[in-house]
Amino acid sequence: MSVDRLRALHRGRADGSPLVLPGPWDAASARVFAAAGFEGLATPSHGVSESLGYRDGEAPADEMFAAVARIVRAVGSGLPVTADIERGYGLPPEEIVERLLATGAVGCNLEDSADGVLLEPQRQADWLSEVHAAAGGRVFLNARIDTYVRGAADPLAEAVERGRLYAAAGAECLYPIGAPPKDVGLIAQESGMPVNAYCATGGPGEPGSPHGPGVRELGEAGASRVTFGGDLHARAVAAVETLARRLREG
Template identity: 40%
Template sequence: MTDDVLRGRAETLLALHRPGDPVILPTAWDAWSARLAAGAGFAALTVGSHPVADSVGKPDNEGMTFDDLITRVAQITAATDLPVSVDIESGYGEAPSRLIEGLLSVGAVGLNIEDTVHSEGGRLRSADEHADLVGALRAAADASGVHVVINARTDLFLRQDGDESDRVDRAIARLTQAADAGADVLYPVGLHGPETLQRLTSELPLPVNAIAAPDKADPASYGPLGVARISFGPFWQAALAERSKEILARWR
């Protein structure tokens, strides 16, 4: 894939992030799911670490290697011309330059980076550490000549980290640092109530990614809350698994 194509896809992906008019990025895990989402008319895709790991029989939380992941991403980008963003968990212990080089080599133009360090016992990076990593990824992307879309994620809500009373404040502070370091999108991952989501989108300085269960959530509910991007995490694959169990049960 040429640099011009990569640059164009990265620019397209970034431009799709409009607060109040969210882009829906179905979370694919293989060529089949990517083609299914593309055929349904979506404008871009994200690749989720959890569903990819499940699809290759490995655990989430960096039970795969980075090479495992980009091998699968190459199959996905070969199956669709849509811009593709990839969940790279906490970086698989790889250097930022290697992460950017690897993603671009298989045609991906965006990434999620989280602040749980799976290779170090699942510890939480400090806000400064996470911002430094985001900055290093931005520098590596700039050096490549492609504006890779960086989605900086915090796991404070998933981990139920610290006291609930100031968790939103801490998430906002942490993600604001990531924004200052060069992120394009901010991802306070979790199934938030409307008031929390509204506060996050209004107080964070960049477009916000929300996660949604595609078989349960109301698609129209996110725009009025200021969300700019919606992805499905493992929930689309999980919903298909439940439906598959029902179909297969008829034949037991």
């Protein structure tokens, strides 16, 4: 699947109709989401890590890239896949790009914190610029902004500042994870960029829940893209736990 297809899916979205990318954690879940008719998939590092037997952030690079490759292979070349590869596992930008492309994925998330601490914005922008240059247009770069989840004093103001820097560095979408709907819209306006919003309701089409706003609300607020992090994997595990209890109870 061409990266140009993934780029096109982020543009010209009608209000309230963002690009919805569910997060498969293995080949079987990827096939389910593909069969449901989604326009693309976004692998979550959290869900993939847990499916491999690791905590979030602890899966080795080799295993993460291999898991992404299995997911891409499971859905074939007709569906674009973008991968959450955390902060690149300490690899040089050129190797990040080549290993990602070897999986068949055409996009990635890269985050701007390490060990729970926000990185200096210009330092992150310079690194993203190196990844962008190494990609040479072959990878759709989604820059995650962690100001809302890492205790920034003014998460909106810092997200806007970072968003501008990351856009200038070559990012094609901004991902202010944890941003409320009103801030999603402001970040989109200030940056002029597609914005990826995180949805914790458990699935597309669900109304708002105690966990947060739903897909439509995020789209109406200004999100061009909605993803679910490890939430879908967590719901699947909860369903298996319920089944296990029933089996145990006879």
